[in-house]
Amino acid sequence: MTEWIGTANQSYSPYAIEELRRIIDGVTFSQLAAGEVFLMNSPLEREETLQAVHQREPIFLRHIQAVDRTVEITGDAEDMEQLSTVVRSASQQFAGKRTAVHIRRAHGTAFIHSASETKAVIDAVLAEVGAEPVVQQPETIIAIYAAASTLYIGFGSPQDMLSDWPGGAVRFQREEGQVSRAKFKLLEAERAFGLHYEQFRRALDVGAAPGGWTSLLLERGLRVTAVDPAELHPSIVDHPALTYLKRNASEIKLKPGSFDLFVCDMSWSPMLMSRLVLDLEAALAEEATAIITIKLMHRKPMQTIREVIVKLESVFELKKAKQLFHNREEITLYLQKK
Ligand SMILES: C[S@@+](CC[C@H](N)C(=O)[O-])C[C@H]1O[C@@H](n2cnc3c(N)ncnc32)[C@H](O)[C@@H]1O
Structure with missing residues (x-):
């Protein structure tokens, strides 16, 4: 005992x-x-x-x-x-x-x-x-x-x-001119899942605005395609390594196999988010890494999580699911494309 x-x-x-x-x-x-x-x-x-x-x-x-x-x-x-x-x-x-x-x-x-x-x-x-x-x-x-x-x-x-x-309770220093608090979520995911973002080359960030995640990936030297109908922060919008598609993710066409890192923080209905992610799957290279937040919208988080994972497992292997300290009403998934 x-x-x-x-x-x-x-x-x-x-x-x-x-x-x-x-x-x-x-x-x-x-x-x-x-x-x-x-x-x-x-x-x-x-x-x-x-x-x-x-x-x-x-x-x-x-x-x-x-x-x-x-x-x-x-x-x-x-x-x-x-x-x-x-x-x-x-x-x-x-x-x-x-x-x-x-x-x-x-x-x-x-x-x-x-x-x-x-x-x-x-x-x-x-x-x-x-x-x-x-x-x-x-x-x-x-x-x-x-x-x-x-x-x-x-x-x-x-x-x-x-x-x-x-x-x-993981604490990060807030930086001068930081684009959004959301950046902490991606930083914490890196530590929690043992990743090193600088080892990736091309990232797709869906639901990118105002751009905390995109700014972190740009800082780490990645080329980033950021997708969001909302505005990106003026401090990153002209970055030479950024491609900004100011559109709904359901409307975009991307070259197959072009990204080795996929990040998605849409705070949207988990089921619609999963469908959208699966629609974009062809744009990801084999064994691409994915970091996705799942919004826990109603009172049955365990069921929501199970349903999303089952859907995503048609294309991805689940490496870890965790509610990070910086996640509020959500959790973060770490996946790898099969
Ligand atoms: C929580 S914010 C993302 C914060 C971002 N990770 C950051 O670090 O600044 C969610 C974003 O998802 C976007 N979004 C929601 N549905 C979307 C869709 N279907 N396609 C593209 N973006 C979408 C919203 O416009 C919003 O800007």
């Missing part, structure tokens, strides 16, 4: 729970933060639970951490001492390793210390036990979730936790 904390995007935890129920027999759940963070009791051991989660990674599970230790919060300085003792007593797990400390505080927690204050104290303990406190590219993570009256502490690798960001 092992205990875990799971996290999904706001209001999507019921779907993450539904998926986990399907992959682990006999799991039970209780809520920690409404619609978002939950406690999971797995009848399996740690490694078996992780294996189950990784084999069929739930679309809506953004982050998972084991609960290795708990500390009852007293609401005074003693909590920090207890936390330090817990980390010190597990020191053999961190010695010589790049170790990050991730702290999340639930709304209304009795834990009085801020995340940065807590991190500073734990980092000092880590240095004392011969670990290397880091922020980026950790080998191991100490994840601390401060709930109402309990600190849940878990140790694991970024792979175990499905993310190297606290709670899977």
